[in-house]
Amino acid sequence: MTSEPSSIERKRGGLKSDQLSGLMLLALALYVGWENRAYPVGTLQEPGPGYMPLILVVFLGATGLLIALWGAKSAPLASMNWTEAARAVVILVACGVATFALERIGYRLTVIALLIFFLGVIERKRPLPVALVAAGFSFASFYIVGDLLHVPLPRSPWGF
């Protein structure tokens, strides 16, 4: 019982990727189904606001379950390659921070900061091109979208 599982067994055991994703979908369906209880389902003749969501919950739950059940042949979760995941999370968090800042410090400052972070910190480009791209992109895009197309892009509290 305590013997080390062989490499083949390790491959066969453990959660498979489709099993995980299928179960996640099932969980989502159950959550939506729980939320949906607030809305009247109505009848077949007169469907209420909860009618179509209920059908979709059942459908998504069923497909999720089937994906999980038939997922035994799919690639094991452990074999999935997540090399780019760390970078992806950093990019998303940076964009999230930028979104949060957009209406606080204005469009131009936010974009300059975001581009300096991406180009200078993540991609480690040389400072001069970074500064040129960041400032150039920020002002050029503000001019096109904000001034020419009259989109009210957010400005900083200092009117900039």
Added chain:
Amino acid sequence: MAETFQNLMLGFSVALQPSILVYAVVGCLIGTLVGMMPGLGPLAGISLLLPATFGLNPIVAIVLLAGVYYGAMYGGSTTSILMRIPGEAASVMTCIDGYAMTQNGRGGPALAIAAIGSFVAGTAGVVGLMLLAPTLADWALRFGPPEYTALLLIGLFILAYMSGGSMLKTLAMAALGLMLGMIGIDVMTGYTRFSLGIVELGDGVGIVPVAVGLFGVSEILLTAGAVAAPEVQRPRLRDLVPSGEEFRRSAGPVARGSLLGFMIGIIPGSAHIISSFVSYGIERRISKHPERFGNGAIEGVAGPESANNAAATGAFVPMMALGIPTSPVTAVMIAAIMVHGILPGPMLIQTQPELFWGFVASMYVGNVVLLILNLPMVGVFVNILRIPYGYLYPCILCFCIVGTYSVSNSLVDVWILLIMGAIGYALRKFGYDLAPVALGLVLAPMLELSLRQSLTMSAGDYGIFLERPIATTMLGLGVVLLLFALKPLVFKSKDWRSEVGLEKQ
């Protein structure tokens, strides 16, 4: 016929005046630039330009706006093909094969075929508008809720043809998209559903942030952190021109896409969005090599792009013949002429012949202008690929954020964009196709509303779908499509899908 010809001459005499021609060119240029902004589509483009047209005469105003509309439709395909960012819902399908072609070094031909397909479809659409507008408009009005339901169901069944991956995963993604479409206030009863207390979500989840997030942002997340950065492409001139083989493959999809798009475009409502999805599904279904779709099939660019442009023209039929704004875009156009005191209505063609025929002629001119502008621009646009990815992706991300924000000046949309980027990334890691999510999101609110409206009309009797000829025919067609889709599940070994499906897993 002779009368039509005479009228058309009148139209061209209007449209070919140098001053009007200049506006057509300017409109196409601005439209193309606006369309290239991720998130800013035709509607945003012409809404933004509307105030500028009030000082112009009505013909110039409508020619300018039509140019912007066309340009934006086409501009959306440029970012879809080169960066996998759909400018608007209709470009979602172009992203898939268009971007795959770019990765194979065939970005130039994809852009060229998109331009040519748009031109052919646009011109065919104008011919249809010119010859058939009054007839077709009456037909369009017969599309009530039951017909709409049937049409949307066909759109749903087309899903089965859309992806080569596992059928179960496709269905799950469609359900996910439909579920996203349930968010927001229910039109029939006024219940606010799944809005998490966010007022903006009362309006539902917009297709633009979802499409840009699922396709554009997820692509960046997958690529930016890859161990080997994508190679910089140096397209040579001969790589920009489609090969004879590519032209041959595109002819059929362009023709079918034009017809299909025009027919769907006439129908009042927002169903024209599904034309590109339906076209893609059909091309994939009738192709002898469906496995090429998703990996850079030129048919997957030619069909949807043509359908999308023909639908855009088709939407003008009820607008011109009946004076009813059937979509937000045509509503803005109607507003543009109403400001000049021209009352749109069924009599518009008779009372304002030079407006209608000038508009028709300028649409011909606009299509030619767009083609002349865009074919040489292909050479310019592909140079984007020369930019090292390290510089390119931060700028694309910023463009996505500002474009999404501009649609309704709402940060909620930007958050949706980022969340959808993360979800798209995870789903692609697990081998899910994302196009069904976009289609589901587009279909869900329309399908639910029209189904429940139909049942209200018949007091709960499902027989209403069998009493109305158009609805019945379309439902029959839908059932046939569904049976074709189910066939490979029953006779598994005999179909290509099993091979492809296994290969994909």
Added chain:
Amino acid sequence: MKTTTLFAALLATFAAMPAAAQGSFPNRAISMIVAFPPGGVADGTARPTAAAMEKVLKQPVNVTNRPGAAGAVGNSVVANAKPDGYTILMALSSISVIPAADELFNRKPAYSLDQLVPIALISADPTILVVHPSLPVKSLKELLALARSRPGQLSFSSSGIYGALHMPMEMFLHAAKLKMRHLPTAGGGPALIAVLGGHVELTAGGPAAITGHVKSGKLRTIVSWGGERHPAYPDVPTFKELGYKNVEYYIWAGLVAPRGVPDPVMKSLRDAVRMVVNDPDFKNMMAKLNSPIRYMDAPEFRKYWDGDAKRLAALVKVVGKVEAKK
């Protein structure tokens, strides 16, 4: 020392800038929200108004359609918007109905009326009952006879549940003790298309939206909800004339702002609208649209609105739970 002075000077400049920016309202585009899709009464009034306001304010006034749930979406967007005067609403009379309906259903209200303050009333227009020309009725009497012979079989379309085109129909049906099927759509435009296409038999339409179709014979007018005959439709009788004393309904369109807009900004908006209604181009436009201008400045509009809201809230209670009925 020098640095501190410079820093202080910079700070002072930054602090002064927003104040200066506020002084000159408007210094950027104003967005005028319309809570219905294009093609309806709200949209038809908003676009000329916005165009005329642009000329006065020298800044773009963008009309933004935020349709959904009979206007609740757009209304709540404005009710919860930043009260800086850059987000205003072209409200329809149905704005008063939605909170009443929410109350009726014990729903969490999307917005409440005290979140909004009036700027000015722009137009008030009675709705007109129109039928598809294939329906063999030419007068209210014939319509009533037909509806009584086919109880619950005729159907009407509306701009959405409790919407601006739903309330007058319910008012009429209640007074005439009739039953009809109700087809809610996403706005006045789709509601009109439903009648034009013959998918429903009748609807209540705004005079502006139906003009072109009545002239070309695609719709037939039956009766109007106005207090007196509509100047553009002198042949169409009113419910009042025909003995329905209490069946009177106007769709009004007026500009409202979120509560808390600073007084000077409110004043410039009110002044702008006052100039708009005297703009010959605007008058010309509204005349062409058959939409009578009925201008009231904020205090007057406040009174009018309060009275209207009370009347409509009472009607919602009388009509009751439309969903539960049937």
